[in-house]
Amino acid sequence: MADTETLFDPFAPGFTDDPYPAYQRLRETSPVQEHPFGFWILSRHDDVSALLRSGHSVDYRNTAENSVARLQADAMLQTDPEFSETMDTYGLSMLDRDPPDHTRLRGLVAKVFTPRSVAALEPYIAELVDEALDRLADEGKNGNADLIGTLAFPIPFAVISRMLGIPDADHNRIRELSGLLVRTLEPIGDADLLVRINRARLAMQEIVRSLIDTKRAHPADDLLTALIAAESDGDHLTDEELVAQVILLYVAGHETTVNLIGNGTLALLRTPGELKKLHDSPELATNAVEEMLRYDAPVQQSRRITLSPYTIGDRTIPPGAFVIAALASANRDEDTFGPDASTLRIDRPNARNHVSFGGGPHHCLGAALARLEARVAVERLASRFPTLALAGEPTWNGRINLRGLDVLPVATA
Numbered sequence: 001m002a003d004t005e006t007l008f009d010p011f012a013p014g015f016t017d018d019p020y021p022a023y024q025r026l027r028e029t030s031p032v033q034e035h036p037f038g039f040w041i042l043s044r045h046d047d048v049s050a051l052l053r054s055g056h057s058v059d060y061r062n063t064a065e066n067s068v069a070r071l072q073a074d075a076m077l078q079t080d081p082e083f084s085e086t087m088d089t090y091g092l093s094m095l096d097r098d099p100p101d102h103t104r105l106r107g108l109v110a111k112v113f114t115p116r117s118v119a120a121l122e123p124y125i126a127e128l129v130d131e132a133l134d135r136l137a138d139e140g141k142n143g144n145a146d147l148i149g150t151l152a153f154p155i156p157f158a159v160i161s162r163m164l165g166i167p168d169a170d171h172n173r174i175r176e177l178s179g180l181l182v183r184t185l186e187p188i189g190d191a192d193l194l195v196r197i198n199r200a201r202l203a204m205q206e207i208v209r210s211l212i213d214t215k216r217a218h219p220a221d222d223l224l225t226a227l228i229a230a231e232s233d234g235d236h237l238t239d240e241e242l243v244a245q246v247i248l249l250y251v252a253g254h255e256t257t258v259n260l261i262g263n264g265t266l267a268l269l270r271t272p273g274e275l276k277k278l279h280d281s282p283e284l285a286t287n288a289v290e291e292m293l294r295y296d297a298p299v300q301q302s303r304r305i306t307l308s309p310y311t312i313g314d315r316t317i318p319p320g321a322f323v324i325a326a327l328a329s330a331n332r333d334e335d336t337f338g339p340d341a342s343t344l345r346i347d348r349p350n351a352r353n354h355v356s357f358g359g360g361p362h363h364c365l366g367a368a369l370a371r372l373e374a375r376v377a378v379e380r381l382a383s384r385f386p387t388l389a390l391a392g393e394p395t396w397n398g399r400i401n402l403r404g405l406d407v408l409p410v411a412t413a
Contacts, residue, residue, distance in 0.1 A: 007033060008041055010187070010400040017396050019300065019403070020342065023329035032315040040317050041324040045333035045355070047312055048325045052359030056323075057098050057305040060091070064320035089205055092244035095252075095362070102361060108237055109245055110365065112226035118368045121159060125376045128155050133384050140412025143391055147408040151381070152261040153254075156373055160253035164246065165215065165222025170207060174250070177204045181247070182255050185299075185401045201247075208243045208250075223249070249366070256298045257370045259404030261377050264292030266408055267344045268378070269390050274346050278378065279386040285379035288346035289371055292378070294337070294354035295344045298370075300328040301401050302358050327355050328403075385412050 007025045009015065015022060026033060026043040033041050042048050091097075094105040132151045139145035161171060180200035183193065211224060219225045227242060237245065268275040278288055302325040310317045317323060331354045334341045345351075357364035364370070381388065392409035 016398050016400060016403055020332060023326060027329060027333060032312045039322040039324055041326055043326045043329040045330040045336040048330035049355055049359055051304050051325050057307050058096060059098050062305040063322050089240045089244040092241050093248040095248055108230045108232055111230050112223055113365060115368055118372060122372060125159060125373055128158055129377050129380050133380060137412050143411055145410050145412060147265055147410050148262050148405050152258050155377060156254035156257035159373060160250055163223045164250060165220050165224045178251050181251050182402050186399055204247055205243055208246050212242060253366055255402060257373050259298030260370055260374045262405040262408055263296040266394055267295050271344045274344055275382055276386060278346055278382040282379050282383060284346050285375050287351055288378060289374045290351040291344060291346050291348050293356040294331045294351050297328040297331055297356040300403050301326055330355050388412060
């Protein structure tokens, strides 16, 4: 039976602007809660970390029949007359598969998405950041600079587009579709929105399929060409698997990093002593990124579906349950990060113990890229604008999971 008191209501007014008081109430009063909406939610660091590494499923098909999660997943498979010839790849990305499928898919992608290929991007990222900061300086003189539109969004978008070899002509359309696709990670109660998301997903598949055909005919020095050729013991990605992994890499490769840079910069602006500390000690940039990831997670939740009874303390979650691992809550757990867990401190010794990149076999494959982009961005930002300040109220994107900013107004002088 579901717990009678609802301590977690993501649809409550103001929740997406600041969910942390709700997460604190969960940790303190009901850290393993069965929600009336039909899911469970874990909010303490140790419980979240253990679940992520537990070996339970990420595949929606393992949820109980008629559960909210199953119904939403099934709704994503509805056909659309405009895309009647499209072979749907929903559920084929490694984000949605369990071992051994996940192991095979991740292994093939990891062969080309390597630490060396990511590290080689640093000069290009630095060039992009410096150009963006020049624009920010010009805009900031007039008091109308937006850090999201000028820095946080363009950098990861340009980097993943270059990595995959996506032509400039496709950028605007893909950017539009990507903004809808990330909504699949949110609870969707609007039938019209669901239709729009579904159409965006199918349209993105068509674009990616066309890009793959082009790369097969004209191979290039990019990640997409390398993925087409990726092989392990004679095994290759099928056409459908290839489309699914490319879309995942593209969407996850920039949408989450936008939140990391944006949310992290806002946290610095709200604690100007930490911004000065970063300006005075740029060697702290690497740890500062870990603390930003901890303090305001770019992805607030992860999921697991129980394959067998799962016991935490005196609570047992039944098989087939959809369990939310509240990453953002775990990252503010005072039992792990101390009594100042709700404070940004860029020299925090154990900041890297956050769970913002997940854990276990599904630990984020793009973690090194996100860390690199954020480190270069915030280190150069603090160096160039030590007195950077808020120039108005930030605007949140209204998302529960990929919670970030749409607008962050700043003054550079």
